[in-house]
Amino acid sequence: MKMLKRTAFYLLLLAIVFVAVFPFYYAIVTSLKSGTELFQAGLWPQSFSLANYRNVLTEGPFLRNLVNSLVVSGAVVAVSLLLGVTAAYALARIRFRGRSVLMLAILSVSMFPQVAALAGLFEIVRALHLYNSLLALILSYMIFTLPFTVWVLTTFVRDLPVEIEEAAILDGAGPWTILTRIFLPLLWPALATTGLLAFISAWNEFLFALTFTSTNTQRTVPVAIALLSGNSQFEIPWGNIMAASVIVTVPLVALVLIFQRRIVSGLTAGGVKG
Amino acid sequence: MSAASVRPSPLARRRVRTAWLFLAPMLFVLGVVAGWPFLRTVYYSFTDASLADLDARQWVGFDNYFSVLTLPSGRLLYDGLLVDPVWWRAVWNTVRFAVISVACETVLGMIVALSLNADFPGRGIVRAAILIPWAIPTIVSAKMWQWMLNDQFGIINVVLLNLGLIDSKIAWTASADTAMVAVLIVDIWKTTPFMALLILAALQMLPREILEVAKLDGANPWQIFWRVTLPLIRPAVMVAVIFRALDALRIFDLIYVLTPNNVQTKSMSIFARENLFEFDKFAYGSAASTLLFLIIGLLTIAYIRLGRLSFEGGR
Numbered sequence: 001m002k003m004l005k006r007t008a009f010y011l012l013l014l015a016i017v018f019v020a021v022f023p024f025y026y027a028i029v030t031s032l033k034s035g036t037e038l039f040q041a042g043l044w045p046q047s048f049s050l051a052n053y054r055n056v057l058t059e060g061p062f063l064r065n066l067v068n069s070l071v072v073s074g075a076v077v078a079v080s081l082l083l084g085v086t087a088a089y090a091l092a093r094i095r096f097r098g099r100s101v102l103m104l105a106i107l108s109v110s111m112f113p114q115v116a117a118l119a120g121l122f123e124i125v126r127a128l129h130l131y132n133s134l135l136a137l138i139l140s141y142m143i144f145t146l147p148f149t150v151w152v153l154t155t156f157v158r159d160l161p162v163e164i165e166e167a168a169i170l171d172g173a174g175p176w177t178i179l180t181r182i183f184l185p186l187l188w189p190a191l192a193t194t195g196l197l198a199f200i201s202a203w204n205e206f207l208f209a210l211t212f213t214s215t216n217t218q219r220t221v222p223v224a225i226a227l228l229s230g231n232s233q234f235e236i237p238w239g240n241i242m243a244a245s246v247i248v249t250v251p252l253v254a255l256v257l258i259f260q261r262r263i264v265s266g267l268t269a270g271g272v273k274g
Numbered sequence: 275m276s277a278a279s280v281r282p283s284p285l286a287r288r289r290v291r292t293a294w295l296f297l298a299p300m301l302f303v304l305g306v307v308a309g310w311p312f313l314r315t316v317y318y319s320f321t322d323a324s325l326a327d328l329d330a331r332q333w334v335g336f337d338n339y340f341s342v343l344t345l346p347s348g349r350l351l352y353d354g355l356l357v358d359p360v361w362w363r364a365v366w367n368t369v370r371f372a373v374i375s376v377a378c379e380t381v382l383g384m385i386v387a388l389s390l391n392a393d394f395p396g397r398g399i400v401r402a403a404i405l406i407p408w409a410i411p412t413i414v415s416a417k418m419w420q421w422m423l424n425d426q427f428g429i430i431n432v433v434l435l436n437l438g439l440i441d442s443k444i445a446w447t448a449s450a451d452t453a454m455v456a457v458l459i460v461d462i463w464k465t466t467p468f469m470a471l472l473i474l475a476a477l478q479m480l481p482r483e484i485l486e487v488a489k490l491d492g493a494n495p496w497q498i499f500w501r502v503t504l505p506l507i508r509p510a511v512m513v514a515v516i517f518r519a520l521d522a523l524r525i526f527d528l529i530y531v532l533t534p535n536n537v538q539t540k541s542m543s544i545f546a547r548e549n550l551f552e553f554d555k556f557a558y559g560s561a562a563s564t565l566l567f568l569i570i571g572l573l574t575i576a577y578i579r580l581g582r583l584s585f586e587g588g589r
Contacts, residue, residue: 024410094289143307222414238424
């Protein structure tokens, strides 16, 4: 009986791992196939061809799209962390009237359906002459990365020991000194976690990238992949799409696996503790 | 907060000033990218603005939501979002999608979390594996699954045919009967890990002693789960559910890529964006965005109210 239970448990685990990993595995396999082999649903590639990767990287602006995504996500993370860390210090460490209302407002913005701001954002983007530029994306992505960053960093700052801060205040240190000299060095792990999560959400964003850019060279990778098409309307270049998908996903999966623990703690700080 | 009745010290007052100074840049940016745009969206929903010329707009009151036209023949014609069957179809699609997907994700996430909470060799590998769907961009997972679900060459049809489970190949993402199923499969696959991780975190915060005591009292695992574990992690699960539900209610990218132009899966967000930027009905799209916000807001308030009521009643 015990044996049976154990076997059933391992079968369940095997099923979980299989379902989680198989689609990505199959995308990799497909990306390595070429020609007619693509249309035979085999579980492993008979031949090993990098032609799809060559196509994606040399024909069309995919490399440019990758750079765009990196620039946008990097800038979004930098700005969010910069604005987020001062806000988080104020929210976590200073008592003032309206603090809990503010926290609630920040949480609701992060849960806000982005479509509800789309029309107004479009107006702002056009008024600032940012349409079809990466700056439009950097600006609009703040709507989801900023509240998220503030929220998660606040939970991290709250956990820092009070004694250090009190000692610094007695020594005559102002809030800016406390934040930059004392808290910031302690906050590096939290900043890395939050930054990574913000980077991932900016890297994956689709709605604003689709709406605020119009030419192939200004697109980010999710939009580029979604709009990747073949020579004719009926010929979908699955090999190229899968190669592009693998290129975009491998760095993310690597980052996530390396920083597994950090990411889990960041996600739960954003979710459970709130 | 005992200091509230006492006059605040100069230091405390200075710190409050600092707090607002530290918050100001963040609040300004959020105002520019969230607050103001949302107010403008609401404003546009009361105008007749078109994408080509946003400035040439006129106030039309509630016409985008509801209006009555009298035809020369004397017949009344109702118009506007509130009587638009396409819109209500989108609302129904979205709500149905959110309820089914979040329910499945909660159950599956619970199963995964309970498995990961047990001690077994190779636990780290399993946890790493379930993080993969979460790490894959939504667009990429939509494309991956679109390929696997392809009617002609997709591996899922091939496997099902070989197993004899289906007689002919199914056009999963294109056919009216299965398009929503396809969207649900991909969404559940992609977001169950998030649910599992949040539930797992709650499980790991449970005091071991309680479970030990229950075991000593002769409770079987099934009873322990329903009587001890579930009530204790319930608040965390409720929070995870609302996070996921709010995410599901605004679904856009997965449906846009996986089942484009499909009436069966068109969500509220797709409907709004389509009108804003593709049909040249900017004002109508703004009205849809506003209504979408109201519907999600009301559902959230209802969920929080109902959740808290039964939560307190259960204690």
